[in-house]
Amino acid sequence: MQFEFTDLNLTLREPFVIAREVQTRHRHVLVRVRDGDIEGLGEAAPRAFYGETAETVRACLPLLAQALQDSDPFAVEEAWAGMERRLGGNHAVKAAVDEALHDWIGKRLGVPLWHLLGGNPAAAPRTSYTIGIDTPEGMARKAIAARAYPILKVKLGTEDDVARMRAIRSARPEAVLRADANTAWSPRQAVTSLERLAEFGLELVEQPVAAHDLAGLRFVRERSPVPIFADESCAVLSDVPRVAECVDGIVVKLSKCGGIRPALAMIHAARAQGLAVMLGCMTESSLGITAAAHLAPLADYADLDGHLLLADDPFHGVEVVDGRLVLPTGPGLGVERISESANQQITNQQIANRPSAIENRKSEIGNG
Numbered sequence: 001m002q003f004e005f006t007d008l009n010l011t012l013r014e015p016f017v018i019a020r021e022v023q024t025r026h027r028h029v030l031v032r033v034r035d036g037d038i039e040g041l042g043e044a045a046p047r048a049f050y051g052e053t054a055e056t057v058r059a060c061l062p063l064l065a066q067a068l069q070d071s072d073p074f075a076v077e078e079a080w081a082g083m084e085r086r087l088g089g090n091h092a093v094k095a096a097v098d099e100a101l102h103d104w105i106g107k108r109l110g111v112p113l114w115h116l117l118g119g120n121p122a123a124a125p126r127t128s129y130t131i132g133i134d135t136p137e138g139m140a141r142k143a144i145a146a147r148a149y150p151i152l153k154v155k156l157g158t159e160d161d162v163a164r165m166r167a168i169r170s171a172r173p174e175a176v177l178r179a180d181a182n183t184a185w186s187p188r189q190a191v192t193s194l195e196r197l198a199e200f201g202l203e204l205v206e207q208p209v210a211a212h213d214l215a216g217l218r219f220v221r222e223r224s225p226v227p228i229f230a231d232e233s234c235a236v237l238s239d240v241p242r243v244a245e246c247v248d249g250i251v252v253k254l255s256k257c258g259g260i261r262p263a264l265a266m267i268h269a270a271r272a273q274g275l276a277v278m279l280g281c282m283t284e285s286s287l288g289i290t291a292a293a294h295l296a297p298l299a300d301y302a303d304l305d306g307h308l309l310l311a312d313d314p315f316h317g318v319e320v321v322d323g324r325l326v327l328p329t330g331p332g333l334g335v336e337r338i339s340e341s342a343n344q345q346i347t348n349q350q351i352a353n354r355p356s357a358i359e360n361r362k363s364e365i366g367n368g
């Protein structure tokens with residue numbers, strides 16, 4: 001197998017705010033695995049919160065390429081064990097390699113990945129669309145603009161979460177609402193907040209307290225009127241039994257756990273513990289989102305909207321129609337690269353009414 005990797009710079013349509021940070025662009029890495037005349041693609045979406053950056057990804061890839069150069073691309077389990085032996089942690093980079101291997105296998109066999117994984121694409125749950133933190137009025141405006149999506153995930157962890165949730169509920173009375181505090185609350189704050197927020201009809205809430213605070217998670221779950229899901233507290237397979245008594249469900253993300261193989265293991269481990277499963281994502285291109293979407297038929301909930309937040313998605317793959325995930329039918333991941341010129345045209349159309357995004361884009365183009 002030969003490996004190649006190139007930068008994948010993504011610009012968001014507008015700044016995306018969560019409790020601990022503001023995101024405007026992401027530096028990802030595109031991984032290509034070639035064996036014979038078939039090429040598999042994967043996307044590394046590193047996040048500093050989990051100890052990875054584009055630099056660490058680029059530093060790790062030659063090590064992983066060396067470890068796998070003589071491997072059979074079909075032997076994904078062995079490839080994954082080989083990556084683990086060579087390098088601890090660094091799950092976003094391993095996810096990119098794992099995605100590329102699954103893409104390669106599907107292309108080699110001529111079947112879509114969901115078919116290989118035993119899923120029924122019609123069984124994929126609808127995805128939520130995420131509303132980032134803004135003023136209550138700003139969040140209500142975004143909720144109305146997102147009327148094509150029947151499920152909204154609302155980012156919280158502000159000085160007045162109740163006002164924000166009230167504004168969104170009155171803007172979208174029919175919507176299914178989920179919330180994500182991204183570790184912002186203390187356990188007691190979380191209980192108080194959720195008792196007040198419950199009147200807006202929350203389906204579930206992600207990660208109310210700090211990632212390491214499992215006792216806090218359990219404290220909240222025992223008192224909360226809203227089901228609790230672990231996201232930051234449940235990154236990898238070994239976290240599943242640790243959080244099992246503290247939450248109602250877990251959020252599985254390829255970039256946190258290392259790809260499709262370990263995500264499958266996490267889904268099965270969660271089932272064994274009686275936990276519900278949400279499939280989540282980072283803000284990433286249609287390449288990484290589509291890789292995760294192939295697992296959606298195995299999940300109870302989906303939050304696979306990262307590509308919808310981009311001004312310049314360079315790939316085309318899974319589509320979202322009324323919140324439904326329409327999985328590709330092409331072989332492997334079924335993802336196609338939009339040509340540079342076509343990408344540019346679409347980007348120009350998409351950002352026509354977004355001055356800040358246009359300025360970002362102009363500076364990128366200006367810098368070549």
Ligand SMILES: [Mg+2]
Pocket residue numbers: 180182206207231232251
């Ligand atoms: Mg989350």
